[in-house]
């Protein structure tokens with residue numbers, strides 16, 4: 001019997017689990033997958049146009065919540081992290097009251113980068129250029145040699161602040177310090193998707209490891225790579241292809257967002273049984289796709305979380321943030337080895353396969369003469385993403 005601490009219980013109710021089993025059995029028995037009504041044509045400029053990228057940063061990422069960290073990366077008061085978001089580098093600081101606040105990482109004097117470390121624990125932040133110092137609440141506490149600097153109202157010179165909220169274990173931020181910006185993650189997720197994420201109890205998980213990968217690839221190219229279950233058999237022959245069924249997915253849109261279920265080949269050992277009584281947990285991956293830029297892959301014993309953060313100032317740059325979340329911290333060598341093995345597999349899948357293919361794609365979609373591109377009916381989740389992006393930018397601040 002497996003350690004229950006290692007394998008959290010399947011988070012969904014019996015009806016949902018039965019539905020997952022039934023639809024996956026049906027698809028595999030019939031060689032089918034969930035399909036959109038038609039093929040969707042897309043303009044390759046969505047992957048390379050600098051003006052579109054600037055609009056995405058300003059009109060989308062400047063307004064909507066995205067994940068900036070997992071709460072266990074800054075557990076204690078005065079813990080801080082620097083995080084690159086599409087518009088701003090932000091310092092997240094855990095306050096004494098337990099809440100996390102986020103500040104633009106720029107000294108208000110002459111613009112030095114205030115915090116130069118990735119993470120730490122500090123009660124004050126002193127600027128290395130001229131020694132101005134700020135509290136963990138972002139307030140300007142002291143101007144060095146103040147009588148010689150000239151009279152300034154320090155209460156107006158606190159660090160610029162972006163809206164931050166913790167929910168589902170993650171620290172979310174809206175990447176703008178404009179005074180009219182607010183954050184409401186529950187509203188953003190919508191009731192069904194919020195409940196589906198809530199069922200996974202991600203606030204009870206621990207961030208085992210996080211890695212940043214700076215790539216010369218448009219962020220939507222990478223999001224697309226996770227939304228399609230059609231490439232596994234071709235692009236992932238060196239890693240996971242032998243273990244997963246290709247091109248057999250069930251896609252459930254939930255408002256702006258959606259979840260997709262894929263099957264491991266091990267599901268064949270229970271196919272033919274009653275979907276209502278099988279234990280499907282170990283045989284499927286449930287992926288939650290959060291608009292605009294995040295995916296949470298639920299493996300039976302851990303979570304893989306990917307964020308594709310557009311780089312500032314370019315259409316062709318993404319900081320990919322990869323996290324492995326586990327139910328418990330790795331307290332033994334055995335557990336450490338287990339999660340490191342999973343980290344290495346995920347990294348191989350990405351670096352040796354997805355990224356290689358998509359660096360080539362990014363180069364190729366910059367060719368002058370390539371015509372439109374196509375998302376098949378089977379690429380139903382990609383269609384959802386591209387339709388949603390088009391609608392979001394056509395109707396700014398409504399976002400479907």
Ligand code: FES
Pocket residue numbers: 107108109110111112127128129130131132
């Ligand atoms: S730029 Fe920070 S104190 Fe001068």
Ligand SMILES: [Fe+2]
Pocket residue numbers: 225226231232235236354
């Ligand atoms: Fe892939």
